[in-house]
Amino acid sequence: MSEEKPQQSAEEPEPGEPKAKPSPEEPEPEPEREPEPGEPKAKPAPEKTSDYYRINEKLPVRFNNPGWFHGYGTKEAVSMYRTSNQAYGSRAPTVHEMPKVFYPSSNKFSKQHAAFGMFQSHNINVTLEKSLVTGPDNHITHYDRLNFHPSYNVNRPSICD
Incomplete structure (x- = not known):
């Protein structure tokens, strides 16, 4: 006579029957023990x-878990x-x-720029700089050392008085 190993059935036992012992290949779970001192x-x-504060339900999960950072x-x-x-920091x-x-x-905003790109002005830059100090009709620049500001001209009266 040949000895055959009994095969474990894949079916679960009925509620009244005792459970089959696990096979020797499967380790038994260790009982929980108290940690030593x-x-x-x-x-x-x-x-x-959320343990400390009331949070919004739409708050992303990463903000509810600071330990993830x-x-x-x-x-x-x-x-x-x-x-x-x-x-x-x-x-x-x-x-x-x-x-x-x-x-x-x-x-x-990003979708619009992805579709159409940045605004580009095709105008020719021909405008003159207008100074707040010397007025809108005076178009002198700060590089003109001879005619910088009318109040510095000693031959004429100052317009700033």
Whole structure:
């Protein structure tokens, strides 16, 4: 007689029948045990903004989870050249600094520029500069050293008096 291994059925046992023992290939789940005093405790769940503040339901998920932001405080700068902005910017955001409301902007402006491009003026640049100091009818420039401003002309009276 040949010995055959019993095959496990894929069917689930009926509610009244005892469950079959797992095969030796499958490890049994370890029972939960209390951590010993020397072992580190499990980390608490990361804080969420919604745990402390009332947030808008349309708030993106990343703003509700400040622990998702990485890359803060990677390299320590020389203390002589360290600025207050570096000290503030090296800390990761907390739930108290995250936005509670999010107002997305529309992309109407970008769509228009993608379709038509930037505005281009095809006019010839022939306008004269008008000075607020010397008036609209005087078109002298600041490079004209002989006729800079009428009030500097000693032969005529000053118009600024």
